[in-house]
Structures are given as C-alpha cells and as structure tokens.
Amino acid sequence: MIYIIGSGFSGLTTAYALNKKGIKSTVISPGEKNKTKNISLIKYLLKNNGEILNNSNFLSKKINKLNKTNVINCKYLLSHMEGGQSNIWGGVVGNIGEYNYNDSLIKKSEILKYKKEIINLLKIIKIKYKKKKNKKINNYLLEKNYSVSKKDVSNLKRYLIKKKVIFKNNLFAKKIDLKNSILNVHDIKNNNQISLPYAKLFLSCGPIETSKLILNSINNIKKIVLKETQHFYALIKVNHKLKSRFFDATCGKYNFSCQLYSLKNIVGLFFKNYLKNLNSFNKNKYFIGQCYLNSNYSGKVNISKKSSKFIIEGKPNLRFNISQFKTDIKKFNKKNEVLKIKKFFFNKIGASNHLGGSIPVTSNSNIKLGVSKFGKLNNQRNIYISDSSILNDIDISPITIFSLNNILRMILSNKKI
Numbered sequence: 001m002i003y004i005i006g007s008g009f010s011g012l013t014t015a016y017a018l019n020k021k022g023i024k025s026t027v028i029s030p031g032e033k034n035k036t037k038n039i040s041l042i043k044y045l046l047k048n049n050g051e052i053l054n055n056s057n058f059l060s061k062k063i064n065k066l067n068k069t070n071v072i073n074c075k076y077l078l079s080h081m082e083g084g085q086s087n088i089w090g091g092v093v094g095n096i097g098e099y100n101y102n103d104s105l106i107k108k109s110e111i112l113k114y115k116k117e118i119i120n121l122l123k124i125i126k127i128k129y130k131k132k133k134n135k136k137i138n139n140y141l142l143e144k145n146y147s148v149s150k151k152d153v154s155n156l157k158r159y160l161i162k163k164k165v166i167f168k169n170n171l172f173a174k175k176i177d178l179k180n181s182i183l184n185v186h187d188i189k190n191n192n193q194i195s196l197p198y199a200k201l202f203l204s205c206g207p208i209e210t211s212k213l214i215l216n217s218i219n220n221i222k223k224i225v226l227k228e229t230q231h232f233y234a235l236i237k238v239n240h241k242l243k244s245r246f247f248d249a250t251c252g253k254y255n256f257s258c259q260l261y262s263l264k265n266i267v268g269l270f271f272k273n274y275l276k277n278l279n280s281f282n283k284n285k286y287f288i289g290q291c292y293l294n295s296n297y298s299g300k301v302n303i304s305k306k307s308s309k310f311i312i313e314g315k316p317n318l319r320f321n322i323s324q325f326k327t328d329i330k331k332f333n334k335k336n337e338v339l340k341i342k343k344f345f346f347n348k349i350g351a352s353n354h355l356g357g358s359i360p361v362t363s364n365s366n367i368k369l370g371v372s373k374f375g376k377l378n379n380q381r382n383i384y385i386s387d388s389s390i391l392n393d394i395d396i397s398p399i400t401i402f403s404l405n406n407i408l409r410m411i412l413s414n415k416k417i
C-alpha cells in the first residue's frame, strides 16, 4: 500500500500525480469532515503562538497530547482540520515560472516541463490562474500581477475520490518503523494505535509536521532547520495609482514582496458588521503592507526533540541588520516617488507561513537531510518527501504553486515509480 500523509494541497497533488501514473494511493490525516471555515489572513496572523484553529476541541486536545511542543521565540501556526493550512491560505497564486531555482539542482526548465500539468491541476481545484505580465515601475519597484483565489482543497478531493483515491480520516501518523516498513498511527476517534505496513510513504504534512515525523522516526537526526521569508507589516503611503495590490521592492541589499491592504479592506475585515458604508475609507492614500523579506536575511525555525517533547525555536538571522534596514528604507523613500514606507514592524519568526527548504534536493546521497531529485529521502528505503520541505529556497513570491509544481515534476518524471 502507498500512503500519503497529509490532506492539504501537497498530499492531494501527490495523490493526483500518482493517479496519473495509474498508481493507487491512500491519503491519511487527522482532520474530520465539516470542520473547515475560511478565515482571513490578518486575523490568522494576529493570533497567538501554537494554536490549532478551526478544529473541534476534541481533535486539538488529542493532537496536543500526542505531540507535545514547546514554542520559543517563534510563531507556530498549526492546523489539523481536514485540508490543513490549505483550507485557510490567503489564496495568492504566484506566477508559474518566476520562482528562483538558482541554488537548486533542479533547473527551471525541468519544472516548466510540467506547466501544462499544473494548469490542469489548478483547473480541477478551480483556482483562476491568469498569466499577466509584471510591470517594472522604477529601479526599486516591480508591480506583480498575481491571481487571487479563495478556493480550498474540496474540489480536488472530490476529483480524487472519483479516481478511487482512498481517504482515511481521524488518523495521526506518529512514527515510521523504517526497518520493518510499518507506519504507526494513532486512531483519534477510537483512541488506539494502528500499524500500517507500507510499500511507499509520501510525507506531505507541511514542513513543520514532516520534520516532527522524521525526528520521531530517525534516531540520528536531532535537529531540522526550516527557512522562511520573514514577515513584517508596513504602513505605506501610496502617491501614484498602482494597477496591482502586489509588488516586489529592492531596498539596498534587502528584497521583499508586499501585498497592499487598503484601509477599506482592514476596516471591513474587523467592522463590516457594524459599518454600513465602507467606501469613504477607499479614498485614503495609506495602506497596510503585508511584506515578506528575502529568506537569505530571514530568521530560521529550528525543530528538535528533547525526551518526548518537541522544541520549535525561532533563530534570528545574523546577516540581517535592523539599523541597516532602516537606513535602506530611508534611502528607498527618498529615491522613489511612487510609495513611501512610513512605519514597519516585524512579526515573529515563523509567522509568514511560507516555510520549508529544510530537506532540499542534493546530489550527495550521504547527506541525511536531503532528498534525490525524485524526493526520495537519502539513506532510507521508500520514504518520499512531497511538500515545501524539498524546495531549495523559499522565495519572496507566494510559495504554494511552486511547491505543487515541484511535486508534479518529482513524481511524473520518476520512471521507477
């Protein structure tokens, strides 16, 4: 039996690609049906550490007990509802082909071979993907034309059920017995342990939970380090009309991407039930920017395990210098007339939800925390990683579409699977 662990976009894309090759698979996840609810990105980011959102209390409490975790200097956003974070994502769809593959063994052309496949997948998910050209505004600003979609995983899941992919709910993968090829899972509903013999396993739990499963299963791996594009908010005055809400900015050596929320958006988010006419907020030139800093200068998330407890710890990046950043922002404001960054404040490490790059593709098969170009975990039999953990880098662009494109490449190009 081939098991896929995780029912978010990564897990379902893995099932989709396997199905294209005529391979049967079973998707397992702890989530229950009908517990999903879309919430806004800002509301989500303003929440506290370590919460599990949109689940029944029963499920949250159970998983917290099974997977005790200490969170230090970090924002750890976990969702074990059916469909995982993929059901609450912001819905910003990056432009296929724009991801930075410079540091990767995988060439961009290898990814783009599967462009038709990803477009087909987006059609099934019912994500409206429009390829529009970006516009260079000046040397500091690049206006991006992203599509925005509010769709969740349900359309893809329905398609996969028709294709005979099996879904098993209420199952939480605890440990892989690598020697005997057995997956140990906890049945949350019946409160018992189950052993599932497997032929192949695909870990699609999202980079934090995938790391935990590896730490639980492989004794000589003690720590896993995740990259991210660190998140900050900015108060931005826009002097010229922009065509898009999205842009990339170059501030000295720092690159970041930004998504603008008008005052109308923000007020509407929190007070739409109390205010009848929001249009008066539309004329304001001030916006809240939701920004993501280049991962070369962003903090990292370390995951380790001490006795039976996981430790998730945010580590600042020593290459990032806040006073240099402030000086660069001042220069940026002086030189560029289009918009001015008035204030900014950084969110905790981990809050971007654009995480991964922890188990990247490598040609050195001795590296324990590396995978082959087909996603196979080094030194282990039949264990594949298929989520954003295996990206070489975490770009400032929205991450999900590139990760899914990479999963399609990894499975469809593997002649041995």
Ligand SMILES: Cc1cc2nc3c(=O)[nH]c(=O)nc-3n(C[C@H](O)[C@H](O)[C@H](O)COP(=O)(O)OP(=O)(O)OC[C@H]3O[C@@H](n4cnc5c(N)ncnc54)[C@H](O)[C@@H]3O)c2cc1C
Pocket: 005, 006, 007, 008, 009, 010, 011, 028, 029, 030, 031, 040, 041, 044, 045, 077, 079, 080, 081, 082, 083, 084, 085, 086, 087, 088, 089, 090, 091, 092, 093, 094, 171, 172, 173, 174, 204, 205, 206, 207, 209, 210, 213, 353, 354, 387, 388, 398, 399, 400, 401
């Ligand atoms: C608020 C928010 C906004 C976002 N906005 C955007 C955006 O605009 N654009 C973008 O590109 N990306 C965005 N993201 C990121 C995006 O949500 C993720 O990249 C994407 O959902 C990752 O999918 P995934 O399948 O890898 O993980 P998830 O969707 O998190 O799925 C993981 C699955 O694994 C299951 N699982 C975990 N551990 C276990 C276990 N031990 N056993 C069994 N099952 C397990 C979970 O229950 C879940 O089903 C956003 C994220 C958040 C939280």
